[in-house]
Amino acid sequence: MAGLTLRNVAKNYADVNVIESIDLDIKDGEFVVFVGPSGCGKSTLLRMIAGLEDITGGTIAIGDTVVNEVAPAKRGVAMVFQTYALYPHMTVYKNMAFGLKQAKTPKDEIDKRVRAAAEILEISDLLERTPRALSGGQRQRVAIGRAIVREPSVFLFDEPLSNLDAALRVQTRIEIARLHQRLGTTMIYVTHDQVEAMTLADKIVVLRGGNIEQVGSPIELYETPDNMFVAQFIGSPKMNFFKAEDLTKKGQAMLKGDVDRLGIRPEHFTTTDVKSALVVATPDLVENLGENALVHCITEGGMEFIVKTTDLTKFKQGKKIGLTADKARVLGFNSTTQKRIG
Amino acid sequence: MSVLEPKTSFQRIFLPTLAWTIAIIFFFPIFWLVLTSFKTDADAVKPEYLFIFQPTLENYMNMTENYDYWRFAKNSIITSVFATAFTLFVGIPSAYAMAFNPSRHTKDILMWMLSTKMLPAAAVLYPMTFLTKNFLGVFDTHFLVIIVLSLINLPIVIWMLFTYFKEIPKEIIEAGKMDGVNTWGEIKDILLPLAWGGVASTALLCFIFCWNEAYWTVRLTTTEAATLSKLIEGNRAPEGLFFGRLSAVSAAAVGPIVVLGWFCQKQLVRGLTFGAVK
Incomplete structure (x- = not known):
């Protein structure tokens, strides 16, 4: 378990500034949602925390360690992708065990953790299936399971619900909220859906054009938005x-x-x-x-x-x-x- | 609904006839080749013996006894197998890098690689022969043939692999990164199992190209590393063509690859039409 500290974090591709300069503190155990219109840099920021994108400027620290140059798997973070990104050629069990196997975890320990995670997510009876034989909702659970087994100090979710239908989205949203209550791990969640942001977050970070517009609890953003953009973005219908x-x-x-x-x-x-x-x-x-x-x-x-x-x-x-x-x-x-x- | 209407005579008779005619025209030279290989050199040139003749195995016996067919065949196998292996060994990591970590110049590099195929081989014939013979001392060695075959096929192999790899969602590779696999693990545990069909058809095509290559294998070898292409070439006698003998040699040279292609047809068709229908 750990908090995160972002200092002057920047990202530019050639001449384009995707993220200008971001300062952000995330406390241990907090559920933080990055929200903003498409192209605002929220996914890029998440991927920078994950280690999938290089950091062009500033520092990202997980706990007390600056992780700028640390490989993704060594950062103690686990990511759930929008497209699930399961390994199609492996069974659910192998999908979940793959990361632990890479870390040379003993076999019985792997087995214990995979089965425990499967229990939490109610996918115990799917362990021998391949992703192809699963529904969208089941695949998303497996993707979450793959993150859980690694016992990360930070969970990263990249728009995890956008490929699900409306009913399943609400259900999975509640499950993610429960999971956070149960595990108490720091979670960072990216979405463009302000309802997801309002319902899940301890703290919302509203981004626009690579800058933070406002950081605050859902109620703060709703009641006292700093500017017209946040006022319109939070709440539905718009202000x-x-x-x-x-x-x-x-x-x-x-x-x-x-x-x-x-x-x-x-x-x-x-x-x-x-x-x-x-x-x-x-x-x-x-x-x-x-x-x-x-x-x-x-x-x-x-x-x-x-x-x-x-x-x-x-x-x-x-x-x-x-x-x-x-x-x-x-x-x-x-x-x-x-x-x-x- | 047009589907339910009975087929017109055009569809029933004309189209199949046309298809068969085209197929026969294409197949005829091969059929003629195989037929001729069972004729004596004297019979081979007589039109009256085109279909009806006294079949003989004389040409094949002659080929294995006097021309050392098996040595040429062995050289063909060695060079094709190793060239294919080497091409994939270089091509897979290259295509991987370009598909999953593209830079601004990836497209240019791909185009440049393809452009190397535009250079007429004859343009570099003299330097190639001269340098390999007089300076490097690798003329007529397996090593040289393998390297040349690999380099000829590398661009097309990288292009093919690149298209196959492009089809694999980037997130799956990224999930692998999050799970802690290294680059080699990404290729071995994730990429290759997923792109297996594509890699197999690329390998097959590369092998066929290597086997059939004649321009360089004929010119850069004499005896030691000579392949079946060289054997065919060598049977073009100066005093005129011995069609029976030449046909037997040709049939025996293309035989193995035809059989291989036949067995891997499905894989090949997928490989060749890949990307045409997405």
Whole structure:
């Protein structure tokens, strides 16, 4: 078990900076999720920690050891790949035992560890099959099993759920969370899915364009995003940003100092009379999800935005409605710096 | 649905006839060769004996007794086997490196290797003969033939292996790295078991090319390392062609490779059409 320390970590291919300069501390036993849009460098960063990519600048330390020049297998990390990357010509048992065999672990010790891991993942009856004879979910378990048997100090997951169907994704997500509770090992998980990030993480690292936008617990990122990018990336549907012309007088009164945008999440709106509203809008389209509904509205300034509600009776298509939100839930931003203010 | 319609007479009669005609045209020279090998030299040139003649084994007996067929055959086997082995020994690591650790110049290197095949062999005939004979002293040795055959086939072998290796997901090799295998282990335990079919068909094709090579084997050997190609060449007598004898020698030279090809047909077809349908 070990924590990780990243200092000024950089990666560039020829003239392209994939990762500019990243500083990050990961505590022992923490579940950290790297999240961001595609091309933000999250997978590259994970692969650099794994040792599959060279580090162009800075240092990565696992525990107290700088591992920049250490071979992947010697870093005490294990990786689960998006495509599972099982050895197709080996049985499940051999797939899981392969790494231990390379490390010259005694045979009975290998057997013990493989069977224990298979037990945890409920794949004991699949040990003699080849990967070809397994379903996607089973293959992913084997891939996780292959990581577990090595008893690593850090687990690395590279978008492990994106090849699974929706139902299986939710189930496997819960299993990974359980696994973390059970093993208590440091885990680093890469995803572009903010729901996975919110549900699994102790700490989320939001990346964009090779830089860290914000690091924090899921709740911190949700409630106090540092900037407009994080505010929109975390939470679904996205946070709405209102300019002066989209707001009522009362709303405009909240634009003070450098604040020129108000950010309100769709789920934080309440309906009210037009006079005391922050925004006056016309409902245009309703997406009813059963437990709640997404109402697509248009402001007087012509901006489209989304309101999430459990009470549809107040919304009539084409009929103006007043919307407000708890003051503590309304965030102020500056559109030039993109930063949150106050 | 066109599938359910009865076949037209064009499909039923014309197409099979065309296919058979083409097949027979292609096969005829080989058939003629084998037939002629059982004729006496005198009968061989007479058109009236084209199909009906008194078969004789005289040419084959003559070949093994007077021309030392087995020595040439042994040389062919030795040079082809070792050249194939050496080519793979160099080709597998090269293709591995280019497929899994490509650099910006990998494509250029591949093109450059292929471009070496564009050099007309005749252009370097004189330096090759002169240097190997007078300076290196390796003229007419197995060593020279093996090296030359290897170098001739290396580009195509690396290209073929490269395409096969490219098909293997990079992550599997990376998983191996995470599991702690070294480069040799990656090749031996992961790459080769996965690309086995491709490596086998490449090896087979390389072996066939080595066996059939005639330009260099004829010119760089005299007796010691002479292969079956040289034996055929040697039977082109200056006083005219002895078709019976020549046919027997040729049939005996191509025989082994035809048999080998026949047994490995499936593997070969896969090797040759690889990448055509993905």
